[in-house]
Amino acid sequence: MTDIPAHDLARKPKTRLRLFLDSDVWWSFRHSKSAMGAAIVLGLVILAALLAPVLSPQNPYDLAALELWNAELPPVWMEGGQMPYILGTDVQGRDILSGILYGTRISIFIGIASVIVSLLIGVMAGLLAGFYGGWVDNVLMRIGDVLLSIPIILVAILVSSVAQAMLPPELREAGIAIVLVLAIALYSWVQYARVVRAQTMVERRKEYVQASRLVGTPARRLMLKHILPNTLTPVFVAATLNFGLAILIEATLSFLGVGMPPNQPSLGTLIRVGNQYLFSGSWWIVLFPSIQLCILVVAVNMLGDWLRDALNPKLR
Amino acid sequence: MLAFLIKRSANAIFVMLSVSFIAFMIFRFVGDPVELMLNEQATQSQRDELRTRLGLDEPFIVQFGTFVTNAAQGDFGISFRNQQDVLGMIAERFPATFELVIVATIISLVVGIPMGVITAIRRQTWYAETMQFTSIIGVSLPSFVVGIGLILIFSVWLGWLPAFGRGETVDIGWWSTGLLTHSGRMSIILPALSLSLFQITLVMRLVRAEMLEVLRSDFIKFARARGIPARAIHFRHALRNCLMPVVTMTAMQIGGLIAFALVTETVFQWPGMGLLFIQAVTFVDVPIMAAYLCIVALIFVLLNTIVDITYAVIDPRLRGAEK
Numbered sequence: 065m066t067d068i069p070a071h072d073l074a075r076k077p078k079t080r081l082r083l084f085l086d087s088d089v090w091w092s093f094r095h096s097k098s099a100m101g102a103a104i105v106l107g108l109v110i111l112a113a114l115l116a117p118v119l120s121p122q123n124p125y126d127l128a129a130l131e132l133w134n135a136e137l138p139p140v141w142m143e144g145g146q147m148p149y150i151l152g153t154d155v156q157g158r159d160i161l162s163g164i165l166y167g168t169r170i171s172i173f174i175g176i177a178s179v180i181v182s183l184l185i186g187v188m189a190g191l192l193a194g195f196y197g198g199w200v201d202n203v204l205m206r207i208g209d210v211l212l213s214i215p216i217i218l219v220a221i222l223v224s225s226v227a228q229a230m231l232p233p234e235l236r237e238a239g240i241a242i243v244l245v246l247a248i249a250l251y252s253w254v255q256y257a258r259v260v261r262a263q264t265m266v267e268r269r270k271e272y273v274q275a276s277r278l279v280g281t282p283a284r285r286l287m288l289k290h291i292l293p294n295t296l297t298p299v300f301v302a303a304t305l306n307f308g309l310a311i312l313i314e315a316t317l318s319f320l321g322v323g324m325p326p327n328q329p330s331l332g333t334l335i336r337v338g339n340q341y342l343f344s345g346s347w348w349i350v351l352f353p354s355i356q357l358c359i360l361v362v363a364v365n366m367l368g369d370w371l372r373d374a375l376n377p378k379l380r
Numbered sequence: 381m382l383a384f385l386i387k388r389s390a391n392a393i394f395v396m397l398s399v400s401f402i403a404f405m406i407f408r409f410v411g412d413p414v415e416l417m418l419n420e421q422a423t424q425s426q427r428d429e430l431r432t433r434l435g436l437d438e439p440f441i442v443q444f445g446t447f448v449t450n451a452a453q454g455d456f457g458i459s460f461r462n463q464q465d466v467l468g469m470i471a472e473r474f475p476a477t478f479e480l481v482i483v484a485t486i487i488s489l490v491v492g493i494p495m496g497v498i499t500a501i502r503r504q505t506w507y508a509e510t511m512q513f514t515s516i517i518g519v520s521l522p523s524f525v526v527g528i529g530l531i532l533i534f535s536v537w538l539g540w541l542p543a544f545g546r547g548e549t550v551d552i553g554w555w556s557t558g559l560l561t562h563s564g565r566m567s568i569i570l571p572a573l574s575l576s577l578f579q580i581t582l583v584m585r586l587v588r589a590e591m592l593e594v595l596r597s598d599f600i601k602f603a604r605a606r607g608i609p610a611r612a613i614h615f616r617h618a619l620r621n622c623l624m625p626v627v628t629m630t631a632m633q634i635g636g637l638i639a640f641a642l643v644t645e646t647v648f649q650w651p652g653m654g655l656l657f658i659q660a661v662t663f664v665d666v667p668i669m670a671a672y673l674c675i676v677a678l679i680f681v682l683l684n685t686i687v688d689i690t691y692a693v694i695d696p697r698l699r700g701a702e703k
Contacts, residue, residue: 209391229664
């Protein structure tokens, strides 16, 4: 794969990039068609979502840009379709493609945010529970057990509907995204916590931690600097798979009407709105956002599947 | 064994108490029930009287105690929206959800097991690879998108199957079933299919993994050496040894399916508990939300506990396994 002579390897300190390019993970990535394919598709979807303001023919949030006589136009390849509405328009004359690009942005944003929040909570809880054990461990893990013993979709629906009912009306608009992120994170932190806890319990007995403790390293530094880096591999895999799950849950909540509102539509909201026109013949309003959602989730999950196998030493 | 039983039951009770605490907290969080139940002209003394009658002037912990005692006896109060007994409303909707879940489970076993066997014994062929690849997609597809897709194809474009409702139902005692009428059977196909898709992929992957394991074992090699036909080896000898985990997983998944059916029920306007719950969420009808949460969690916890205990009965090693 690389032509660096052996003595060179031994002498030169490798750069991070070099380390990465020589790693098994990168090798396995380059030899997995599905991983490469998924990465390319995911990259394109994210890029298109980031460039939404540039790429979209229309700003779907700008009510002034909507023309009612352009309502329910079919996609361009069908009779009656018009440029620039490549994928057609909805009943308010909103361009479907623009709606999808902006909606993907919201879906991805909520997915990433909830993964980050649940990672923070989960890793902290796992470190504390694994490091201290005793009642800290008991309390944290019991909370996790209870959460996992209720189906995920119920927890998310209840949290987001109750929180939305509690928010004062003026905060509702801005608060919904945050509520959704918290509702999703509330459930998924348990998984990280369990993984990190198990790993921490193994690591804290090892000699390097004992040695570090002997020279008086404070507990916080022990946990964050010494133990944490050794627990991250499985967490990374779980985070990728949970990113897909988070997008799915957000879409489901929005579809059920307890997620993003129609004036800040995510992909799920678009599907919910389009679903009402399923029987009136305007199938494109619901079909294209659905396809985009599937592409996004499938790509993320395929990457996650590959990563799990690539980082699992047992499968090598 | 007795210790294990007690421990497991205590665990289940603890979880149920926590769930009912969450349900109780929803009541506290969402508005003041007195304000919700009285009209605006009510005087202060009327308010106070209702407050006393509902026990809302009691200390927090007493109120929670009352809630749990009532809930344990099946009394979840009356719906804010139409003043009916909550448990009765849920019981009326239960058969619809239960039939949907059972049909979906049967579909997932009937389709998933053969697919799992085929992908395990014909590993290198194109069709096994295709199935394996589709299963990743099957896990990722959101169930409501699958439902909408099925409606679009089979109801809107082809016009073969009904897209919503339950069709005609027949009452047997208090149970209403749609499985005995033609329209009822036609109506259940699409929702059950969309609910089972995820399950099919789960069963398939599990059977495949188990089969690959069993096929490597000595008794299979011996059966081959004896010249038993491949079909009999695969389907009689190997498959039988894979079914235990499949049965377990199916049992444990039923609770999840009942909860998850609420998405399918919304897509197909299927008149089950889930649809009732979603409507209650839209109208912030707290008693129904709380009751649904408790009942689904109860089914979930009961199934898990029963499976765990059955396992411990079958395999004594598991009894002491929990630290």
